[in-house]
Amino acid sequence: MIYLDNSATTKPYSEVVDSFTKVATDYFGNPSSLHQLGGMAEKLLSQARSQIAKLLHVKDSEILFTSGGTESNNLAIKGTALMYRGRGKHIITTEVEHASIREAMEQLKELGFEITYVHPDQDGRIAVRDIEKEIRNDTILVSVIHVQNEVGTIQPIKEIGTMLKAYPKILFHVDHVQGVGKVPLDIYDCGIDLCSISGHKFHGLNGTGILYLREGLQISPLFSGGNQEFKLRSGTENVPGNVAMAKALRLTMDYYHEKLSLLNEVMQYIKSELEQVPEITIYTPKKGAAPHIVNFSIKGFKGEVFVHALEDKGVFVSTTSACSSRQAAVSKTLLAMGISQDEAKSAIRLSLSYQNTLQEAKKAVKAIKATINQLGEVMK
Numbered sequence: 304m305i306y307l308d309n310s311a312t313t314k315p316y317s318e319v320v321d322s323f324t325k326v327a328t329d330y331f332g333n334p335s336s337l338h339q340l341g342g343m344a345e346k347l348l349s350q351a352r353s354q355i356a357k358l359l360h361v362k363d364s365e366i367l368f369t370s371g372g373t374e375s376n377n378l379a380i381k382g383t384a385l386m387y388r389g390r391g392k393h394i395i396t397t398e399v400e401h402a403s404i405r406e407a408m409e410q411l412k413e414l415g416f417e418i419t420y421v422h423p424d425q426d427g428r429i430a431v432r433d434i435e436k437e438i439r440n441d442t443i444l445v446s447v448i449h450v451q452n453e454v455g456t457i458q459p460i461k462e463i464g465t466m467l468k469a470y471p472k473i474l475f476h477v478d479h480v481q482g483v484g485k486v487p488l489d490i491y492d493c494g495i496d497l498c499s500i501s502g503h504k505f506h507g508l509n510g511t512g513i514l515y516l517r518e519g520l521q522i523s524p525l526f527s528g529g530n531q532e533f534k535l536r537s538g539t540e541n542v543p544g545n546v547a548m549a550k551a552l553r554l555t556m557d558y559y560h561e562k563l564s565l566l567n568e569v570m571q572y573i574k575s576e577l578e579q580v581p582e583i584t585i586y587t588p589k590k591g592a593a594p595h596i597v598n599f600s601i602k603g604f605k606g607e608v609f610v611h612a613l614e615d616k617g618v619f620v621s622t623t624s625a626c627s628s629r630q631a632a633v634s635k636t637l638l639a640m641g642i643s644q645d646e647a648k649s650a651i652r653l654s655l656s657y658q659n660t661l662q663e664a665k666k667a668v669k670a671i672k673a674t675i676n677q678l679g680e681v682m683k
């Protein structure tokens with residue numbers, strides 16, 4: 304099997320699974336319990352928080368554990384909207400966000416908020432001035448994705464954060480889910496107030512995530528109850544999952560230092576081969592894209608047919624983002640980039656991890672070319 308769908312989810316590292324098993328078996332106490340087992344669980348949770356804070360270069364008290372990227376995005380956006388609705392009801396985001404941002408925004412619209420979606424250029428990139436143009440007196444939040452999950456475009460987060468310094472009442476949220484361990488983000492330097500991260504995108508386990516929340520910043524909780532996670536996210540903590548996520552983050556950061564050049568080489572090989580195939584159009588921009596995502600269409604073939612044909616050859620890829628691919632919806636990101644409905648319907652995304660090798664890339668490219676020939680024959 305050649306797994307090239309790492310933006311949908313990643314295979315957990317074996318060390319991560321071992322960590323989870325060990326904690327779930329030996330330290331299963333509830334961190335809120337007063338006895339020793341609870342105390343040990345609490346200690347492990349706070350160690351995991353410290354490790355993660357250190358790796359992200361922020362303070363322990365700024366790390367909030369959640370169930371993943373979707374929850375972090377919802378908590379960041381709705382928590383801000385509910386907290387600051389007295390100040391204003393206008394939010395700025397972009398047309399190239401993940402569904403967990405887009406749908407959360409649409410829900411806020413129903414509650415009377417006004418949402419401005421900023422249009423990208425043909426590379427899927429947002430211009431800082433286009434965000435600034437939309438700022439109003441009642442704007443309370445700007446939310447922008449860091450690495451676009453379908454095409455890999457890197458957004459100018461530092462520049463947006465710098466521009467927003469002139470508007471201290473506007474909070475800045477960044478969806479960093481696809482960037483972790485692949486495209487560095489300096490949270491403090493970029494002036495970020497809230498930042499979403501998901502454990503299963505970097506070889507942690509499903510159901511684990513982080514919301515970075517700048518020290519001193521208040522938002523409304525979405526879950527009420529036992530007041531865990533600084534009173535912002537009630538519910539018994541997922542201690543084994545969070546310990547495992549801390550390990551996954553450390554290993555991924557190590558791989559970033561050791562294996563980024565290999566990842567670049569593998570991606571470069573794939574892109575240079577795909578570029579030579581006449582039926583293929585690559586949508587991932589040549590400059591300013593993450594090292595692990597490439598999105599392209601194959602003229603005349605529906606994306607989902609191609610995905611299944613490749614699967615028969617042992618190569619696992621996806622059409623759009625995993626959340627949307629089952630709904631057979633055309634990618635809103637590709638449409639926003641000016642790509643036609645027909646072309647968008649045949650889009651394929653390959654997404655790599657530090658585990659993928661050049662040898663796998665060669666086999667995958669061979670399988671893609673063979674599938675084009677094979678399906679082309681069938682369609683004659």
Ligand SMILES: Cc1ncc(COP(=O)(O)O)c(C=O)c1O
Binds near residue numbers: 373374376624
């Ligand atoms: C950019 C982005 N944000 C948020 C999410 C949602 O993360 P999760 O699957 O952890 O809920 C995803 C998942 O694909 C994503 O790619």
